Amino acid sequence: MEAKAIKRWESSSPRKMRLVVDLIRNKSVEQGIAILKFSKKHSAKVVEKTLKSAYSNLINAHDTGRLGQDEVVVKEAFVNGGPSMKRMLPAPQGRAYRIRKRSSHLTIIVEYNEPVKKQQTENNKNEGD
Helix, strand or coil: CEEEEEEEEECCCHHHHHHHHHHHCCCEHHHHHHHHHCCCCCHHHHHHHHHHHHHHHHHHHCCCCCCCCCCEEEEEEEEEECCCEEEEEECHHHCEEEEEECCEEEEEEEEECCCCCHHHHHHHHHHHC
16 A cells, blocks of 8 residues: 655755655655654755655555554655746846756655465465365
8 A cells, every 4th residue: 555745846956855865765764754854954854744744644544543654665756846936147247147946846655565464375375285
């Protein structure tokens, strides 16, 4: 079972945010939150909030109740570019430099693999005999 959370129009550039997202990919939610909490990057707070949201979405979708953060894995995490705001900066001799203030869209997908029950596997073995 999986769930996702999307954070759009974040005012950090995609290149800077990808550095943070690469740290948590394929790790448990518990490890990911611990890594992000002690990261110095500004984007780490946004990624941490989105990761917690994805985990919460999974808990709400799962009917059996609570799931430990160590049982849930970050299946996918990626950053796409959002719209850029174009601004002009005055330059010498009557010219102007163009500034692009980039934004990004963050998507995190978390997954919980339900363990296979022992009774089912034992029944399957008995049927094969």
